Amino acid sequence: MREGNLSLRAKYNVTALFYDILDYPWERVYREWRPLLLGDLRGKVLEAGVGTGRNFRHYHESVELTGVDLSDVMLKKATRKAGKADCKIELIHDDASVMQHVASNQYDWIISTFLCCVMPDEFQPMALEQFSRVLKPGGKFRLLEMIYSKNKTIRRRQEFFSAFVEKVYGARFDRKTVQFIERSPDLEITAKRFLKDDVYLLVEGIRKET
Numbered sequence: 148m149r150e151g152n153l154s155l156r157a158k159y160n161v162t163a164l165f166y167d168i169l170d171y172p173w174e175r176v177y178r179e180w181r182p183l184l185l186g187d188l189r190g191k192v193l194e195a196g197v198g199t200g201r202n203f204r205h206y207h208e209s210v211e212l213t214g215v216d217l218s219d220v221m222l223k224k225a226t227r228k229a230g231k232a233d234c235k236i237e238l239i240h241d242d243a244s245v246m247q248h249v250a251s252n253q254y255d256w257i258i259s260t261f262l263c264c265v266m267p268d269e270f271q272p273m274a275l276e277q278f279s280r281v282l283k284p285g286g287k288f289r290l291l292e293m294i295y296s297k298n299k300t301i302r303r304r305q306e307f308f309s310a311f312v313e314k315v316y317g318a319r320f321d322r323k324t325v326q327f328i329e330r331s332p333d334l335e336i337t338a339k340r341f342l343k344d345d346v347y348l349l350v351e352g353i354r355k356e357t
């Protein structure tokens with residue numbers, strides 16, 4: 148675990164206790180998206196920042212899932228949901244920018260939902276390096292994040308909530324995830340689209356073959 152992530156882990160170890168309740172108003176929207184993001188995946192999948200395991204029930208039964216999270220309390224909640232999922236799930240307590248317990252070149256997919264908006268910019272290039280290390284050549288990734296809108300009304304609302312969102316979730320709307328992926332030597336973006344407004348950004352890509 149990187150020292151800079153210890154405070155984030157501490158935050159999530161507290162937030163975990165009421166995460167599913169606190170997040171419920173947003174989850175009513177997200178739960179419509181989760182099956183669409185996950186239902187077509189097959190093979191070995193690594194989900195980074197699994198949280199309380201809200202994605203688990205949407206994976207196909209043939210998926211072999213490895214879930215990583217830096218908060219042991221979030222993972223404890225995820226363990227309960229893993230028991231009800233259709234697919235095989237292994238949960239690992241690890242930092243996605245380190246992934247010391249994850250072997251190289253073995254995953255068909257990397258998935259994360261609302262991880263990179265939480266992860267400080269300074270660690271994102273390291274997390275992307277880990278993503279390319281653990282993906283098979285040609286393996287794919289799919290990331291769902293929140294960013295600032297260009298619409299003034301939506302932006303004002305985001306700015307109003309930004310202090311709360313950062314305090315409780317460690318999340319920010321101004322992370323530079325896309326720029327970091329574009330600079331990554333081994334990853335390539337193949338598609339970008341918004342799921343709602345110009346805020347909820349889905350980024351898809353591959354680990355280059357060479």
Ligand SMILES: C[S@@+](CC[C@H](N)C(=O)[O-])C[C@H]1O[C@@H](n2cnc3c(N)ncnc32)[C@H](O)[C@@H]1O
Pocket residue numbers: 152155156159195196197198199200201202215216217218221241242243244259260261262265266316
């Ligand atoms: C906003 S929650 C999202 C949880 C889940 N993916 C979802 O869609 O509900 C972010 C999660 O990422 C985890 N996280 C943050 N930084 C991480 C890191 N460097 N490595 C692994 N997990 C991390 C947090 O502990 C938290 O569980």
